[in-house]
Amino acid sequence: MPDLIVHPAERPLIGSVPVPADKSIAHRALLLAALATGQSRVKGGALGDELRATVGALRALGVRVEEPSPGELVVEGAGLDGLRAPAGPIDCGASAATMRLLAGVLVAQRFAARLVGDASLSRRPMERVARPLRLRGGRIEGRLDPRTIGEITAPLDVGPLPAPHVLSSIEHELPAAWDEVKSALLLSGLYADGPTFVREPIVSRDHTERMLAALGAPVDTVGAMVCLDGARFSGALPAFDADVPGDLSAAAFLVAAAQIVPGSRVTARRVGLNPTRAGLLEVLRDMGGGVSVEVQGDSLGEPIGDLHAASAGLRGGRAGGELAARAQGELPILLGLGARARGVTEVSDAEEPRGQEIDRIAAMAAALGAFGVRCEERPDGLLVEGRPDRPLDAADVDSRGDPQVAMTAAVLGLAASGPTRVRDAGCIAASFPLFVGTLRALGARIDVEGARGA
Numbered sequence: 001m002p003d004l005i006v007h008p009a010e011r012p013l014i015g016s017v018p019v020p021a022d023k024s025i026a027h028r029a030l031l032l033a034a035l036a037t038g039q040s041r042v043k044g045g046a047l048g049d050e051l052r053a054t055v056g057a058l059r060a061l062g063v064r065v066e067e068p069s070p071g072e073l074v075v076e077g078a079g080l081d082g083l084r085a086p087a088g089p090i091d092c093g094a095s096a097a098t099m100r101l102l103a104g105v106l107v108a109q110r111f112a113a114r115l116v117g118d119a120s121l122s123r124r125p126m127e128r129v130a131r132p133l134r135l136r137g138g139r140i141e142g143r144l145d146p147r148t149i150g151e152i153t154a155p156l157d158v159g160p161l162p163a164p165h166v167l168s169s170i171e172h173e174l175p176a177a178w179d180e181v182k183s184a185l186l187l188s189g190l191y192a193d194g195p196t197f198v199r200e201p202i203v204s205r206d207h208t209e210r211m212l213a214a215l216g217a218p219v220d221t222v223g224a225m226v227c228l229d230g231a232r233f234s235g236a237l238p239a240f241d242a243d244v245p246g247d248l249s250a251a252a253f254l255v256a257a258a259q260i261v262p263g264s265r266v267t268a269r270r271v272g273l274n275p276t277r278a279g280l281l282e283v284l285r286d287m288g289g290g291v292s293v294e295v296q297g298d299s300l301g302e303p304i305g306d307l308h309a310a311s312a313g314l315r316g317g318r319a320g321g322e323l324a325a326r327a328q329g330e331l332p333i334l335l336g337l338g339a340r341a342r343g344v345t346e347v348s349d350a351e352e353p354r355g356q357e358i359d360r361i362a363a364m365a366a367a368l369g370a371f372g373v374r375c376e377e378r379p380d381g382l383l384v385e386g387r388p389d390r391p392l393d394a395a396d397v398d399s400r401g402d403p404q405v406a407m408t409a410a411v412l413g414l415a416a417s418g419p420t421r422v423r424d425a426g427c428i429a430a431s432f433p434l435f436v437g438t439l440r441a442l443g444a445r446i447d448v449e450g451a452r453g454a
Contacts, residue, residue: 001426006413012263019246036077038239053093085111104184107138108191169194177204192230210301245272258309279326287317316343338384348381370395394418403431
């Protein structure tokens with residue numbers, strides 16, 4: 001795997017750049033396009049491996065998906081009842097979103113399907129989505145996880161739902177803010193004979209609710225409760241055109257780089273501004289960060305706009321509870337910003353990042369320590385003592401195969417006293433394929449070692 005050699009910034013970062021499409025939104029748009037009636041168009045820039053896994057899964061289910069130009073997909077919707085039995089296992093690659101969202105649709109089909117994934121996906125927990133789908137009458141089984149009693153992992157065997165049975169109504173309370181589980185339940189609710197109620201402890205990403213509502217499905221939300229009334233659903237979704245916004249999680253690294261490199265002015269164009277994803281922006285403003293939002297419009301209920309960022313003297317900040325949940329995808333770079341802030345930055349209520357295949361809290365503690373930043377791990381988060389008045393130590397950071405950790409280390413390398421090495425940086429391509437090129441375009445100096453080209 002390639003390493004990155006990040007040199008200390010010699011001049012401000014200046015420019016206006018795009019960011020990759022938001023995968024969370026794109027997965028859902030493609031799946032709903034497949035279930036719609038008619039031809040839909042989904043535009044979202046270059047497709048990464050995870051989105052290609054969703055495209056491949058839809059094709060395996062008989063849905064025609066074409067790519068007439070790079071980043072533009074034309075989906076011939078099969079309708080809710082038009083999916084076909086796959087000829088073999090459906091490969092979800094490394095995409096947990098593909099597997100969990102598809103499970104919500106396949107559990108209502110009259111045919112059986114097997115969902116498989118790569119080694120990393122085959123270690124991800126799946127009982128959280130399987131259990132509520134079983135409770136409403138679906139069949140979904142997986143491989144027992146030897147590490148955790150009562151847990152299952154891929155491969156998942158889903159369906160068939162025998163005729164004349166249909167999925168029943170359900171009222172389910174999630175123990176954590178699991179947006180993919182909520183989405184799978186709502187998608188299965190399109191096939192149910194009654195309402196689907198999902199309650200969360202705090203509101204998670206609401207992309208599915210927004211899209212379904214924009215397409216006329218009977219979705220209502222009150223606080224952390226969402227309801228889809230299957231009895232009032234017409235049984236058909238209209239075709240649509242969607243212009244998927246840029247990923248706020250990707251834009252966060254450019255915004256952060258602009259904060260810590262003196263004199264910088266950076267704009268990330270056409271970024272998704274969904275408030276359930278914008279926790280980082282709120283924390284950054286509380287830290288005194290230089291960031292402003294220019295709203296441009298919306299697509300399928302998703303607000304879109306430009307993020308303008310400029311260097312600023314930061315003070316320590318805090319993220320916990322709902323705010324930490326709304327910044328969950330950006331916690332590594334938030335902790336990175338804390339390394340350059342005056343005072344202490346605290347992240348709490350972050351058990352979910354600790355429970356993933358790679359413990360991001362532990363990984364970030366190790367990365368920050370490599371830069372000479374003092375930090376203290378907590379069971380649910382991390383305390384970071386900022387070092388704003390002198391450069392960070394030149395570091396050698398192991399990304400542990402996590403793109404968020406790798407990109408955070410690369411950004412911090414811009415504020416170091418010498419070249420920083422980020423090991424195993426090839427993982428970045430899964431989240432931000434043009435990350436290195438984008439930073440170079442803004443004025444950063446980054447070398448790539450151990451890979452063809454740069």
